[in-house]
Amino acid sequence: MASQGHSSDKSVRTSLDNLLRIFTVPEAPESTLGRLDQSISQNMAGFLQQHIVAEEIDLAEIEQDFTDTEIPESALLVSEQTDFLLDKVVAQSVHTSSPSFIGHMTSALPYFMIPLSKIMIALNQNLVKTETSKAFTPLERQVLGMLHRLVYSNDEAFYQRWLHDAHQHLGAFCSGGTIANITALWAARNRAFGPDGEFRGIAEEGVYAAFKHYGCEGGAVLVSERGHYSLSKAADVLGLGRAGLVAVETDDLNRIRPEALRAKIAELTEQGIHPFGLVGIAGTTETGHIDPLDTLADIAEEHQLHFHVDGAWGGPTLFSEKYRGRLAGIERADSVTIDAHKQLYVPMGVGLVLFKDPAALNSIEHHAQYIIRQGSKDLGSNTLEGSRPGMAMLVHSALKIIGRRGYQLLIDQGIEKAAAFARMIDAHPEFELITEPELNILTYRWCPPVAQTLLEGADSAQAAEQRTELNELLNRSTRYLQKTQREHGRAFVSRTRLTPKRYDGQPIVVFRVVLANPLTTEEVLREILIEQVEIAKDAALMPVRQQIEQLCLR
Amino acid sequence: MASQGHSSDKSVRTSLDNLLRIFTVPEAPESTLGRLDQSISQNMAGFLQQHIVAEEIDLAEIEQDFTDTEIPESALLVSEQTDFLLDKVVAQSVHTSSPSFIGHMTSALPYFMIPLSKIMIALNQNLVKTETSKAFTPLERQVLGMLHRLVYSNDEAFYQRWLHDAHQHLGAFCSGGTIANITALWAARNRAFGPDGEFRGIAEEGVYAAFKHYGCEGGAVLVSERGHYSLSKAADVLGLGRAGLVAVETDDLNRIRPEALRAKIAELTEQGIHPFGLVGIAGTTETGHIDPLDTLADIAEEHQLHFHVDGAWGGPTLFSEKYRGRLAGIERADSVTIDAHKQLYVPMGVGLVLFKDPAALNSIEHHAQYIIRQGSKDLGSNTLEGSRPGMAMLVHSALKIIGRRGYQLLIDQGIEKAAAFARMIDAHPEFELITEPELNILTYRWCPPVAQTLLEGADSAQAAEQRTELNELLNRSTRYLQKTQREHGRAFVSRTRLTPKRYDGQPIVVFRVVLANPLTTEEVLREILIEQVEIAKDAALMPVRQQIEQLCLR
Missing domain, CATH: 3.40.640.10 (Type I PLP-dependent aspartate aminotransferase-like (Major domain))
Incomplete structure (x- = not known):
């Protein structure tokens, strides 16, 4: 399934007739492409239903499937390339919409985005100019108006005046x-x-x-x-x-x-x-x-x-x-x-x-x-980018299908879930909440009880020194826990480094959690903590644990 | 089909359960979304098979469907929004893949792009960071390598050394x-x-x-x-x-x-x-x-x-x-x-x-x-953009499925078709070729025989003055012809303004033709000229035609 195939029957495929065929709309849903479309849909549904974040494969290993830089002389069949994609790309992707993928701002999508995106791809409009976008231009302006109104709440007259104005944006x-x-x-x-x-x-x-x-x-x-x-x-x-x-x-x-x-x-x-x-x-x-x-x-x-x-x-x-x-x-x-x-x-x-x-x-x-002439309604005159796709269509659809109250629910439950998770971490003897969530993002770290006692103890020059040392050990632990959990592939939290005032600006490595997926339940969050506690018992972390204990009981 | 619908049964839809449902993968292809997907496919195929460039609707009229800036409180059904999109957006789009859409660089797509794009949308990877892109990262690097090799033809050792290097790109x-x-x-x-x-x-x-x-x-x-x-x-x-x-x-x-x-x-x-x-x-x-x-x-x-x-x-x-x-x-x-x-x-x-x-x-x-840490293979460290989609997957697929020889055919036939069209224009009594094509782009203008005689005539101060005046009249005609043909919606050529040396740098308005769609035949090109000749007979253009004749016969 690699890349080339120089057999003479393959070279025939590149004849102009064959080339014209790939640019021609298939007549029937039972065509080869129609069937392929079906099989991709099923495969994607399968992938998305599977709630593991990522297969445990090292990036260096994956790179082996992507080393060939020669563009094949002859063409692959669409089905061959699809098999390659499903086998080597999809199967080795990150499941960003998994409820236990709570480490980054890339999250789940409403499933209707998949069929609706097809409209955008098939139309292949270019928003730089009305001549290549027609209805997409007023649609994009409408979406800008909707979100402008969400932020600035101007009156109807304002929007009627400026929404489709050729000179203002x-x-x-x-x-x-x-x-x-x-x-x-x-x-x-x-x-x-x-x-x-x-x-x-x-x-x-x-x-x-x-x-x-x-x-x-x-x-x-x-x-x-x-x-x-x-x-x-x-x-x-x-x-x-x-x-x-x-x-x-x-x-x-x-x-x-x-x-x-x-x-x-x-x-x-x-x-x-x-x-x-x-x-x-x-x-x-x-x-x-x-x-x-x-x-x-x-x-x-x-x-x-x-x-x-x-x-x-x-x-x-x-x-x-x-x-x-x-x-x-x-x-x-x-x-x-x-x-x-x-x-x-x-x-x-x-x-x-x-x-x-x-x-x-x-x-x-x-x-x-030749393009975006003065006085036209071409959107390209006032954007950093030139040619652009009709993504506004998907934003329009999301605003209409989810609606204001739907978004309200998504926002509210994210903020409230983060507050609940913060309490769960606070109550857990082995974790320390580092930043209290204001929205749906929080940070915390693994911190065994003995360490918490030292961190909360009395102030003295000696204690301060001990704490600095302890934080360094905890930083090593957090890095190890985050990396290992990611490698296990069942859940994903990210990590970053903060400089909290309570530790006098010392760099503290933390787990970072972003709760945007509405399918992430408190049960999922509880399991993430359980897995982290388990990983903390790893033999590899033993020396650091011992150092922490020795330091705290000194 | 507009936007709001405050009925109480609609407000129920925004309950959390309903919200969770839109984020959940539909189990069966016979689900509502599955059926919708089918119906979109059929509608898109219908649109793409129809070889007219655009419906003759004024932009100002289309804007009427996109004036509401209030985000609806309650949600629309996916099927309602789909109907809206098909009715008001698709039907009022420009058919950029029509063989007679030869005015811009946005052209036809191979049809396999539609099913393959679904993989990209469904996976929703973010290339800024390997943690959100995994296999897509080496895939993107591979595509960069393939095109780098196309341009620079370095040896295999070079690509083996640098393709997946964490510090070089x-x-x-x-x-x-x-x-x-x-x-x-x-x-x-x-x-x-x-x-x-x-x-x-x-x-x-x-x-x-x-x-x-x-x-x-x-x-x-x-x-x-x-x-x-x-x-x-x-x-x-x-x-x-x-x-x-x-x-x-x-x-x-x-x-x-x-x-x-x-x-x-x-x-x-x-x-x-x-x-x-x-x-x-x-x-x-x-x-x-x-x-x-x-x-x-x-x-x-x-x-x-x-x-x-x-x-x-x-x-x-x-x-x-x-x-x-x-x-x-x-x-x-x-x-x-x-x-x-x-x-x-x-x-x-x-x-x-x-x-x-x-x-x-x-x-x-x-x-x-928190992202693109030093020494990682995160692609975000060396791009102007941050979060980015996995478009590389589609480039990869095109390179593999079309292949080097397929692209060669596309390029060759484009260049040769442009040369043939240039000869067609040259031979036509009512047109003047302005720029000879070197690739698949050329420019020309409508120029009746009487005008051509004057333009090619002897040099004198008086003739030069007449030519300048004539060119201005021809500029008006070209603008009218291009605009009218676009409005008819059967074909589209673009226009621009050049300053050819042969007219001493006087701005000349020209038709601009880009021949990238392999389905554009010489027959299609011939018909475009026929339509332009027809439009030149419009009553609206009569005064300009008369002025041209008077000027030339002076």
Whole structure:
């Protein structure tokens, strides 16, 4: 089933007739392709029903099936390639929709996405231009309007005025949150250093000329130290340099400290650096905490900063009547990122950025003669990407089929399940909750009772030293437990490294849990803890356990 | 079928049980979803078999179906939404795979893409990290290797060494050619202004500090005036400013003029601007012409420029033994963009950039603790995007199922069909060929015999003036013809504006034809000309026709 097959009968297949056939729509459902379609559906259903996260196969071993770089001269039959895919790709994939896959933000999909995606693939529309997208263009604009309304709640007249306007945009569809964040900061940068007298603006003349014209030594965007790495990527790409993304200290709950923010702004200004952007986080990637958005909006207003909210994860919390208050202030943001392939439950490859001011995206407008001509309704004039698929159709479908109350339920049960899991961890003698969940994300670690006693004990120079040593041992244990559980393949939690205040900023390795799959029950969570306790008894971990005990009983 | 439905029985649907059900795999193919899947398949087959390009409906009218921005409280049934999609979206889409849709680079798909895409959607892998992609990671690397080999033809040992290396990358998958071009120029910029002594590099310190450190007034990338608009977008995004993308004059065949390029480089250097990049085009978007890549490689070497080839369209010409020579020199490029959703015939949303030097992408490397940790094989560390779908699976399938010889046939017949169409236009009394095709793209315009006589007539000041006036009238006609033909919906050619040397750089509006669909026959092309001749007789065009005649017989 590898790749080539140079037999002469195979070479016949590449004749033009055969080639034309693969581009021709099969007439009947009983055709070869029709049958193949059926068999793929069954195989996929089988894979998705099986609730194990991943087969225990080493990546290096899997690589053996993907080493050939020669493009085969002759073609494989579709059925041969399908067999290969089912055997070597599907069977060796990660079951991201398993209820015990709770380690990343990639989660389960509503099953209706599979048949509906077929419409998108078969139509193969290109959203860059109405000539290749027709109805998909107003559909995409409608979805932008729906989510704009979710965030900004403008009145009907506003949406009637701007929704389909050729010159203004309520936002931009992107391949994901990273491009959405870059788009927001790109627009912010271009507005902050716009045309001014002789100066034709940063979009035209670049960063160097802009800073010289405006008389500054640099430009800065501020964000808490928990900001997503896409923001530092954005700072690099946009020519500010990673140093142009200025990290601000957080409090015990991983929220930006407003007084530290004010101090940083003053410090930058003093250095001749122009702070023009501020990013608030609605759901940090690691712990799911939310910055005080309303306070940030005040500070942004005061210092005339573009206020962007990275709600890639937490944005959809707005669907919940009960919890949307946690994002209070988001409606004051100049721009907001929401990832559709996260908590809107749409397949991978779609995020979006919304702008309060429909004219904001004009600062990044591009035109060309053969495409996206001025005055057209072509969406390509105001997006970072060019040719783009019709993913908006799937977001539209999710919003309609799940509905506001459906999303509310998904959000509420995620937040409440996380709270319940936090209590379960708190009550368990062998675990320590590291971050209390604000949304549906929490972190914890394995920490045997003897270690907990030491960690909670009296303060002294000697105890502090012991604790540092103990944390290092626990870090090793957590790394081992997480890796081993992943390899077992029954469940998956991820891990990251935090610097909690209670341990004086010492790096602490933690399990990270993201509870977005509605099929994840408390029973599943209980079993994950049981498995971790079991793994902690592994012979391989014995020396570390002993060291922990010796240290704690010293 | 609009959006809301607040009846109490509908609100019941949003109960948690119902919600869990939509996330649960249907057990049997005879389930509701199974039947829906069948009916979508049949509907799509029906749509794709129907050979009209688009229904004649005005965009403003279509917008009426997409005006509601309120997210429905209660959910629609999947079948209700499907009906809406089939009725209002599919039926009002553009039939991009119609043999008479020859206006854009979005073309037909091999039909096997539809069932195979289901695997990608159902698995919902995320390529940012091996923990969410497993087998998809080595698969994506393999595809990069296959296309790298197509371009650079390194030996087996090279690919065995680097294909699955954790620290080096043969290229990057992207959502399309725009991101691919930005990625190439980003890496080029970061290498050209890299760390140097105290200076920590442009990635860290930004454009302003970099230019100050290196003592230049600007940075420039050179490209012919036919460069794709994504390059000027890249220059804006990357902080060079659009002025940092320097356009170089082209010759009669829309190819960059090497002597003009050398002069520009000298001019920039004199102005204290550092030219660090040169883009060669392998298939201009408008006319499909190819720059003299080998000569550009010499110049790049001489001036130490990063040499990028934008082969978004023309790259796959390398599959053809007969025509690959037209891209000679591409193997000397530092980086090459190829769009998979163009001439690799993969669904919308995937392009890639290849790098000659596997270490080149290290200049844009990003890491984070919770994801893409240093030393892992996570692909997210060296891509502009973050979370990404497993489109590589579809490229892999296309390369295997179509095979090298299949692609060769596709390329050859496209180029030869364009040559035949050019002869057809040349021979036709009512049309004028504007650009001779080098690949499968050509431009022409409607030009009645009387006009052709004037255009080809003797040179005099008076004649030149008459020609200018005539060209303006012809421009109006071409615009009308193209728009009207599109509205009729039976065929689609696009239009653009060129500045041919033979008309002294006067802007000339032309029909633009892209021949990538193997089902487009010469008969289809003949009919397109017949329809255009018919439209030229429209009453609406009568005044312009009369003006043309008066002018020519003056």
